[in-house]
Amino acid sequence: xxxxxxxxxxxxxxxxxxxxxxxxxxxxxxxxxxxxxxxxxxxxxxxxxxxxxxxxxxxxxxxxxxxxxxxxxxxxxxxxxxxxxxxxxxxxxxxxxxxxxxxxxxxxxxxxxxxxxxxxxxxxxxxxxxxxxxxxxxxxxxxxxxxxxxxxxxxxxxxxxxxxxxxxxxxxxxxxx
Numbered sequence: 001x002x003x004x005x006x007x008x009x010x011x012x013x014x015x016x017x018x019x020x021x022x023x024x025x026x027x028x029x030x031x032x033x034x035x036x037x038x039x040x041x042x043x044x045x046x047x048x049x050x051x052x053x054x055x056x057x058x059x060x061x062x063x064x065x066x067x068x069x070x071x072x073x074x075x076x077x078x079x080x081x082x083x084x085x086x087x088x089x090x091x092x093x094x095x096x097x098x099x100x101x102x103x104x105x106x107x108x109x110x111x112x113x114x115x116x117x118x119x120x121x122x123x124x125x126x127x128x129x130x131x132x133x134x135x136x137x138x139x140x141x142x143x144x145x146x147x148x149x150x151x152x153x154x155x156x157x158x159x160x161x162x163x164x165x166x167x168x169x170x171x172x173x174x175x176x177x
Contacts, residue, residue, distance in 0.1 A: 022048045022073050023122040026142045027065060045143050046072035048080065049126025055153065056080035057123070057146050081150065084158045088130035091159065096152025101144040105152050106133040119145040127153065 026045040031038045042065045049055035056079040060071025090107040108131040116134040119142035163170045
């Protein structure tokens, strides 16, 4: 892999994995000191989604960057969750937690865009969310923020799902003119 390709990956550019979009969130380099010098290995955090309500994350480690990214993509495609979306945004406000990271996801009106940092933005774009406001609290570690965002998205429910759980029927909203 050339330096230009590696730099493209480091910036979180999109690739297509069949019909899935993947975003490289973070590539970490680890050095182990051995008798002959240093031995480097790489770890990659990747978010994969179909752009239509499915998203997953993966973490892969290898001695080179491309195999670590491929391992992370494979793991991410296996760990995908379904996210209910309403007109390109979330059905309701939700908090996500993982370790020291806390993420607040707030639905936004059409045309707002994705107001988020790099890690949360990668998850939202892969999922297919077009309009959202976010705020992260605690750590700014991208790996932890991705996991907190996935936690928040897994807690989302539509009105119909909540009504079914409660044994109620959903009444349609009518606009009075």
